[in-house]
Amino acid sequence: MTDLKAVTELPTKTGHFGPYGGRFVSETLMSALDDLSELYERLSKDPEFQAEYDYDLAHYVGRPSPLYFAERLTQHVGGAKIYLKREDLNHTGAHKVNNTIGQALLAKHTGKPKVIAETGAGQHGVATATVAARLGLQCTIFMGATDIERQKLNVYRMRLLGAEVVSVSSGTATLKDAMNEAMRHWVTHVDDTFYIIGTAAGPHPYPKLVRDFQAIIGRETKRQSMALEGRLPDALVACIGGGSNAIGMFYPFIEDESVAMYGVEAGGHGLDGDDHAAPLCKGKPGVLHGNRTYLMADENGQIMPTHSVSAGLDYPGVGPEHSYLKDIGRVNYVAATDQEALDAFHVLTEIEGIIPALESSHAVAFGMKQAAKMDKDKILVINLSGRGDKDIHTVAAIDGIEI
Amino acid sequence: MNRIDRCFKALKTTGKKALIPYITGGDPRPGLTVELMHCLVESGADIIEIGVPFSDPMADGPVIQLACERALAHNTSLRDVLNMVKTFRQTDANTAVALMGYLNPIEVMGYAPFAALASESGVDAVLVVDMPPEESADLSAALKSLGMQSIFLMAPTTPDKRADLICGQGEGYLYYVSVKGVTGSAALDVADVKANLDRIRSKTDLPLAVGFGIKDGATAAAVAKVADAVIVGSALVNCVARNVNDDALIKSELSGIMRQMRAAMDAAV
Ligand SMILES: Cc1ncc(COP(=O)(O)O)c(C=O)c1O
Numbered sequence: 001m002t003d004l005k006a007v008t009e010l011p012t013k014t015g016h017f018g019p020y021g022g023r024f025v026s027e028t029l030m031s032a033l034d035d036l037s038e039l040y041e042r043l044s045k046d047p048e049f050q051a052e053y054d055y056d057l058a059h060y061v062g063r064p065s066p067l068y069f070a071e072r073l074t075q076h077v078g079g080a081k082i083y084l085k086r087e088d089l090n091h092t093g094a095h096k097v098n099n100t101i102g103q104a105l106l107a108k109h110t111g112k113p114k115v116i117a118e119t120g121a122g123q124h125g126v127a128t129a130t131v132a133a134r135l136g137l138q139c140t141i142f143m144g145a146t147d148i149e150r151q152k153l154n155v156y157r158m159r160l161l162g163a164e165v166v167s168v169s170s171g172t173a174t175l176k177d178a179m180n181e182a183m184r185h186w187v188t189h190v191d192d193t194f195y196i197i198g199t200a201a202g203p204h205p206y207p208k209l210v211r212d213f214q215a216i217i218g219r220e221t222k223r224q225s226m227a228l229e230g231r232l233p234d235a236l237v238a239c240i241g242g243g244s245n246a247i248g249m250f251y252p253f254i255e256d257e258s259v260a261m262y263g264v265e266a267g268g269h270g271l272d273g274d275d276h277a278a279p280l281c282k283g284k285p286g287v288l289h290g291n292r293t294y295l296m297a298d299e300n301g302q303i304m305p306t307h308s309v310s311a312g313l314d315y316p317g318v319g320p321e322h323s324y325l326k327d328i329g330r331v332n333y334v335a336a337t338d339q340e341a342l343d344a345f346h347v348l349t350e351i352e353g354i355i356p357a358l359e360s361s362h363a364v365a366f367g368m369k370q371a372a373k374m375d376k377d378k379i380l381v382i383n384l385s386g387r388g389d390k391d392i393h394t395v396a397a398i399d400g401i402e403i
Numbered sequence: 404m405n406r407i408d409r410c411f412k413a414l415k416t417t418g419k420k421a422l423i424p425y426i427t428g429g430d431p432r433p434g435l436t437v438e439l440m441h442c443l444v445e446s447g448a449d450i451i452e453i454g455v456p457f458s459d460p461m462a463d464g465p466v467i468q469l470a471c472e473r474a475l476a477h478n479t480s481l482r483d484v485l486n487m488v489k490t491f492r493q494t495d496a497n498t499a500v501a502l503m504g505y506l507n508p509i510e511v512m513g514y515a516p517f518a519a520l521a522s523e524s525g526v527d528a529v530l531v532v533d534m535p536p537e538e539s540a541d542l543s544a545a546l547k548s549l550g551m552q553s554i555f556l557m558a559p560t561t562p563d564k565r566a567d568l569i570c571g572q573g574e575g576y577l578y579y580v581s582v583k584g585v586t587g588s589a590a591l592d593v594a595d596v597k598a599n600l601d602r603i604r605s606k607t608d609l610p611l612a613v614g615f616g617i618k619d620g621a622t623a624a625a626v627a628k629v630a631d632a633v634i635v636g637s638a639l640v641n642c643v644a645r646n647v648n649d650d651a652l653i654k655s656e657l658s659g660i661m662r663q664m665r666a667a668m669d670a671a672v
Contacts, residue, residue: 014537024506024533027556028461028583031565170468176459181462188584191562287461287506287533300480301508302458 002328004255010324015204015291018327023203025183027127027301036206039109039207043124044212049105056101057216060134061091063098066226067381072351073368074113080234080374084354085221087245094357094386095245096127102213104131105193109265114193116137118174118182120147120241121312121359122154123386126196129163137194139163140181144174149310153390172305175241175315179289199242200319202347203290207225209318214248221381222252229379235260237367238383239359240280240333241312245321245385250331251321258331264324264366266308269337277306279318280326280333293320309394310336310358311384321360336365345388345395357386361368405552406499406527407575410449411610411631414436416566420627421576422447423612424661425503425636427454427470429479430663438650439643439657444498446658447665452634453529455484455504459487462532464587466554469644481508481517484525492525501528501554514545522549528575530554536572543572556580559599568649570607576632577603581615587637591616597629619660621669627668635664 012304015037020378023033037264043049054369072083087095100117106117106164115137119125125141132139141158145167150156157164166185171177179202200210218236219260225233236315239399240263253259268276279294286295288303296304296316325331336344341358344365349355356364360383365383374380388395396403404412414421424443425548428436442452456474460467481504488500502521509517509531521529531539531545538553543553552574557566560583569577581591591613600611613626614634623633642656 008648022538023535024538025535026532026558026580027535027569028560028580030535030558031560031562034565042596084562111558151512171459180459180461184464184585184633187462188588271630284511286510290533297507297511300478300482301511302475303507 002330003332004257007330008254011204011208012209015208016376017321017324019285020323021204021207022291022292023290024287025203026187028187029190033203033205033240035069035104038325039106040205041210043106043109045296046254053105055104057098061097061101062089063216064220067221067228070352073348076347076351077368077371079371079376080378080380082371083233083241083379083381084350085249085381086218087217087383087385088354088356088360088387092127092130094127095124095214095248096124096198097130097246098216099198099210099213099244100124100131101129102209103196104137106136107137107196108135110194112190112192112194114247115196116140116142116182116185116193117198118142118175118178119198120314120392121357122147122151122158125163125165126154126157126161128196129158129161130293132163132177133161140185141165142168142178142185144178145169145226146173147175151311151390152393175311176303199244200247200321201242201289201291201293202319207321208293210244211247211251212245215251216248217245217248217383218252221249225379232256232257232259233379233381234374235262235370235380237262237264237363237370237380239264239313239363239385240315241315241359242321243322245383247319247321249383254330256391261330262366262370263331263333265333265335266310266313266364268307269334270337274304275307276335277308277314277316278335279316280322281335285323287333288317291319291320294326309341311360313362334366336362340365342395342398354384355388356384357388358391360385365378405448405550405575406497407450407552410499414449418672420672421542421612421632421633422448422661422665422668423450423632424448424639425451425452425634426455426639426643427456427467427474428484429456429474429477430470430640431473431643433479433483433487435650437490439654441495442654442658443452444495446661448498448661449500450499452501452503453484453488455502455508457505457508460505463583464585464637466587466640466644470640473647480656481512481542485526486588488526489524499527500525501530502526503530504532506531506534510644514542518545518549518551522551526551528552528554530578534542554578557603565604566603570609571605573607573609576610576612577607578634578638579603579611581612581613582633584615586615588616590618590622593625593629596626600629615656620663623664624667624671627671633664
């Protein structure tokens with residue numbers, strides 16, 4: 001059996017989780033990444049920085065987020081007790097802000113006056129624009145043209161917050177292309193620009209620092225489960241785009257072997273075809289966006305177009321720590337299809353009065369399936385990573401309703 | 404001796420500087436690439452950098468992004484580009500060829516099979532844009548065992564400590580990226596480039612090649628005065644982009660720019 005304590009000490013100094021992670025970028029960015037690693041090493045041990053971060057999470061984001069017992073959902077499913085970790089109640093409506101608060105504080109320490117970010121669903125873009133507004137930083141958000149179309153509400157929110165939203169129409173015009181463009185912009189403006197990456201992927205030290213900033217989710221869940229149930233949950237479920245909400249939930253539980261963990265990828269039209277975004281279920285290791293990780297690539301190494309009804313999961317890669325956790329078998333990676341996610345979206349809305357983000361709906365869909373297989377005295381926690389207001393137009397269009 | 408080392412040694416005796424054109428393999432279509440390579444040699448190339456198209460060229464500006472898209476529209480693969488080099492080698496045994504691209508196609512093929520195929524095809528060196536020396540030990544070893552070299556990048560942002568590391572691992576030539584930015588960026592600042600090259604030269608005897616932002620004869624000449632080699636990419640790829648359906652025009656424009664640069668460089672040194 002793998003030494004799980006050692007697993008929690010990853011990444012190595014060079015940013016590796018076993019064979020995954022690392023730093024695969026062009027030379028121009030290497031020294032900026034070295035500087036960021038050094039800064040983060042220093043500040044992560046600095047009580048003053050931690051206090052500032054904790055203060056912002058409490059008073060600006062509204063943490064801790066509740067661990068809510070979904071009683072009617074539990075009855076509906078008829079299995080394990082289902083709890084929802086309510087990241088949807090955070091300021092700006094998703095877990096993304098936990099990370100942008102942290103990275104914006106880092107940006108402030110570098111003295112760089114500009115921040116950039118890539119975004120898929122727009123949640124990370126909104127969370128970045130929000131902290132930029134609050135700190136008076138100039139903010140540019142890169143977003144695929146396809147995603148701009150399907151997440152109009154968030155685009156407008158970003159603009160209201162004073163951010164410039166750059167439409168990216170190269171490649172597949174989705175999240176991966178937005179990330180390419182953000183990298184290109186960063187190479188050109190590295191002296192005065194801080195890149196706030198939105199998920200636990202990218203070159204070292206991003207996967208580590210994003211995980212650390214999101215780990216508040218799992219730490220709170222642990223504490224809340226002890227308070228409410230007097231014990232740890234039996235299973236954790238989180239959706240996986242790049243993997244930041246999932247690693248934030250999972251990381252504090254890695255050593256707790258009794259806790260089963262499930263990462264839910266976007267199954268799109270089904271894992272049998274190519275129309276999905278499930279690199280951990282169906283992909284192979286490769287290198288993209290600065291790290292070695294599981295990817296969806298063809299036999300020639302070209303990155304494949306992905307599909308998901310949710311923009312935030314529509315990404316061909318995944319954070320490197322998940323690749324490692326898959327290989328050592330500590331986390332199970334599964335998928336939920338578009339249809340399963342849409343069904344779960346409606347179920348949760350109708351019987352709990354909570355409208356989940358389409359991303360989170362993937363976790364809800366699998367969580368319901370899994371809970372049904374478990375005994376009633378078991379506890380399953382679904383990370384409800386975001387709220388669904390941004391997806392109302394998408395869901396209405398799919399249901400044939402004009403609003 | 405490797406063709407690249409031989410090339411720089413020969414140039415040293417004449418006092419001339421190397422001209423290194425870049426084109427993307429398979430652009431505008433796979434059938435034309437070998438002809439374009441010969442055309443580049445005839446119009447003054449010393450070494451050819453041939454790009455392996457990639458779906459996500461993060462370090463490239465729009466010009467080379469579009470070249471990748473044109474090549475990928477024909478499904479041009481790493482294997483195909485190696486085949487192009489092999490065909491080129493049948494009639495040109497002297498001109499050095501460096502493969503330039505992103506890591507994922509090589510990862511997917513596997514380092515050892517890639518090195519074997521590259522060597523068999525007559526490749527002299529490999530430059531992987533998204534693989535800094537810290538990550539390159541295994542690939543470099545696989546290439547070296549078959550007599551091929553690893554080319555590394557240096558940038559204006561490279562601090563001294565990293566420069567030492569890169570100089571220690573570099574082979575063939577060092578590719579100095581003249582501007583902070585992607586390929587096809589605005590013109591470079593020659594004084595700035597000179598200052599950086601002086602700094603690097605104090606650390607290594609490797610030839611120093613300068614790329615990014617060299618678009619015309621005048622810039623090429625100015626760079627030739629301070630560097631050992633001039634790399635030109637987007638300006639050539641633009642000739643392809645402007646004339647995708649006219650092979651003759653692509654060739655005449657390519658050789659036009661090459662000859663202009665060659666003449667300007669030779670006159671300057
Ligand atoms: C609500 C929500 N959940 C999940 C994700 C997926 O990202 P990650 O896997 O990094 O948590 C997104 C991304 O946009 C999101 O907005």
